[in-house]
Amino acid sequence: MRERLAALPWWVHVLLIYGASRLFSTVVLIAVSRRQIASPWGPASPSYEEFVNFWDSGWYQRIHDGGYPVELPRGDDGNVLENQWAFYPLFPAAVRLLSRATGTGWNPASAILATVFGFIAALLIYRIFRLRASAPDARWAVALVAFFPVSPILQIPYAESLHLMLLALALYLVMTERFLAALPVVVLMSLARPAGVPFAIGLGLLLLVGICGRGSVRSAGGLIRLGALAVTAGLAALAWPAAAWLMTGEPDAYVQTETAWRGSDLFLFAPWLHVATDLLGPLLGPLALVAVAGALAWLLLSPGGRTLGLPLQLWCVGYLLYLAAFWHPQTSTFRILLPLFPLALAAVLLSGSRAYRLLAVAGFGCLQIVWVAWLWAWLPLFGGGDYSP
Template sequence: MPPGPSPQVTPARPHPDRPPVPGRAAAALAVAAPALGVYAAVRIVGLVVFWAAASAAGKDALHLLSERWDSVWYQRVAENGYGYTVTLPDGGVHSDLAFFPLLPALERGLAEVTPLGLAGAGLLVAWAAGLLAAWGIFSVGARLYGRRTGVVLAALWGAYPTAFVQSMAYTETLFTALAAWSLYAVLTRRWIVAGVLCALAGLTRPSAAALIAALAITSAVTLVRECRAGASDGMVRRHRRMLLGVVVAPLGWLAYVVFVAVREGRPFAYFDVQAQWGNSIDGGAALASFILGLPWPGMLGLCTALAALGRLVFLCVRQRQPLPVLVYAIAVVVISLIGSGYFGSRPRLMMPAFPLLLPPAVALLRLRSTARSAAVLAVTAVASAAYGAWTLLGSGPP
C-alpha cells in the first residue's frame, strides 16, 4: 500500500487511502443495508398486526404508540420543562425529574423546526433511533462473528418479546443506539467517540450506568494487564485517548444527577425521586416477593424464564464475547433485576442488552439453511407482533 501524502499537502485534499467521511458512511450503510431491511421488515410486521388489532378494537393506534404511559411524561417535559408532579392517593409523589432529558430535548427541537407536534416528533425520534440501533447492533455482531450474524442479530432484536416499545415514543431505541455504537467504538479503539456516546446515553436513561461500567472495567483491565506485563513505562501517554474517553463517559449521567440535586437542594435528590416511583435498589427482594406471590403455574413459568435468562448469560460468557460487550449485557440484566420497580417493566428494561441475542443468532446460522433461519425469524416476528398488540391494547402487563 503506497504511503499517504506529506503533511504539506493542502488539508482539503483527502488521504488517498482513506475516503472522505460521507463516502465511508455511504459504504458502511451499504454494508448494513440487509440488516436494516430485515429489522425494518420485522418492525413493520409488528406495526401492521397492532394496527389491525387496534382498528378491530376501535382504538387509535397512533395515539397508543405516541401518547401513552411514559411518553406523556416525556412530552410534558419537552413542552413545559421540569416541575410537574402527581400526588398519589397514598400521599406518594411522582415527579417528572425521574425522566432523563435527551429525548424531550430532541422532541422539542423537532417540533420547533417541523410541522410535527411533540407526539409525532417522539415517534420520529424513536423510529429513526431504532434504525440507528439496528445498524449499531449489526456492526457489533458483524465485527465479532461475521456479517450474517450481524443481520440475524438485528432481526432478533427487532423481534424481542417487548419490541413493541421500539415503535413507541420511548427512550429504549435511542439508548440502545447510543450504547451499541459506543461499544462498537470501543471495539474499534475509538475511545473518545465511545466516551461521548456514553455521555449522551447517560442523558437518556439511568441504565447508562451499565455502559459506563463496561468502559471503565475494560480500561482498568487493559491497564492492569500492561502493568503485569511490565509495560507500565509511558502507559498513560499510550492510553491517553482511552483514559479521556473513560473520563468523559459518565459526564452525562452525572450532570443530570447533579442538576436534580441542585434543583431540589438535596445531594441525593435524584435517588429520592426514583424511590418515590418505587425504583429503589433492593438487591432483588421485590422480584423474589413477586415470584413467591404468584400462583404455582405463574411461579413455575417465571422461574423457567429466569432460568432461560441465566442460560443466555452463561452462553455469552462461554462464547467469549469481548469484555466491554459482556460487561454491558450482564450489567443491564443485573440493574433490571435488582430494582424494586414494577415487575412488568423489567423485560423492557433488559431490551437494550442486545449481546444476549448473540448466542441465538449464531445458533440460527448453524441451521445451514437460509430457509429454516428465515422461517424461525418469521415465526418469532409474528409472535412478537401478536404479543405487542395484546399488551398495547390493554390485555395484560408485559
C-alpha cells in the same frame, strides 16, 4: 433476483431487514388498536398516532410541552407522587427541536424521530456484529434484534430507540478502542436513559482485565483512556439525579420519584427474590432465579458468547448486575432487556441451521403480537390500573 440482492450494499440489506420488521410492528399496532377500548389516553379504536402515545409517551409529551416541575408533587401522606423527573431529557429535547423546526408538534414528530433513531441503531448494531462475525450471521442477528418481542417500542415515542442508537455507537467505539471519541456519546447516552452505571461497570471490568494482562487493551495509554471513559460514565450517571437536586432543592428528588412507581423504598437485589417468591413460592422462586442466571451465564460463555469478545460480554454482565441490583421486576422488565442486544449474535451462533434462525425470528414476531396485545394495549384490572409495558 438473489444475485441482485447479494450485490446491494450492506446498509441496504440492514435497512430492508429493519424496515420489514417495522412494517410488521406497524401492522400489529394498528390491528390491536382497533380492538382497544376507551382508555386514559383517548377514545376506543384510537388512530396509530394516538395508540403509540399511550403509557410513558404521555410523560415524555409533558416534558416536551412544559419541562420538569421545580417542586416535587406530593400526596396527602407526604410521599412524592409520580412525576416527570423519572424520565430523562434527551429524547423530549430532540423532539422539541424537530417539532419547532417543522411546526408539527409532538405528534407526529415524536414517533417519526423514534423510528429514525431505530433505523440508525440497526446500522450501528450490524457494524458491531461485523467486527465479530460474518455478514450473513450479522444480518441474522440484526433480524433477531429487529423482531425482538418488545421491538415495537423502537417506533413509539419512548427513549428506547435513541438510547439503543447511542449505546450501539458507544460500544462500537469501545470495541475499536476509540475511548476518547466515546466520551461525549456516553454523556449523551446517560441523558437518554439511566445507562451510566451499567456502562461504567462493564468498562471497569474491562479495565481490570486489561490491568491483569488479558484482553486487547494492555498498553498504559490505552488503559488510561479506558479508565477515563469509565470514570466519565460513572460521573455521567450522577448528572440527572444532580439536576433533579438542583432544580427541586431536594438531594434525593430523583430517587424519591423513581420509588414512587414502586410504592416502596429502594432495596438492592431484594425485589427479585421477593417477586420470584410471590409468583412461584419459597422453593421454586429462588430456583427459577438461579436457572435464569445460569442460562444467561451459559449463553455468554458458549462458543457464540465468546465470539462476542470481552467488551460486549462485559457490557452484558454490567447491565445484568445493574438490573439485579436496582431494577424492580415487573412487566416492564421485557422492555428493559433490549440493551442486551449483543446476545442476539450469541443466539444466532448457537446453530448455523437456516431453519433454526427462521424459527427464532418468526417466534419473536409472534411474541410481538403477544406483547402489544397484552401489555401495550390498555385493559383495566379488577383492582384498578393495568400491566405496564
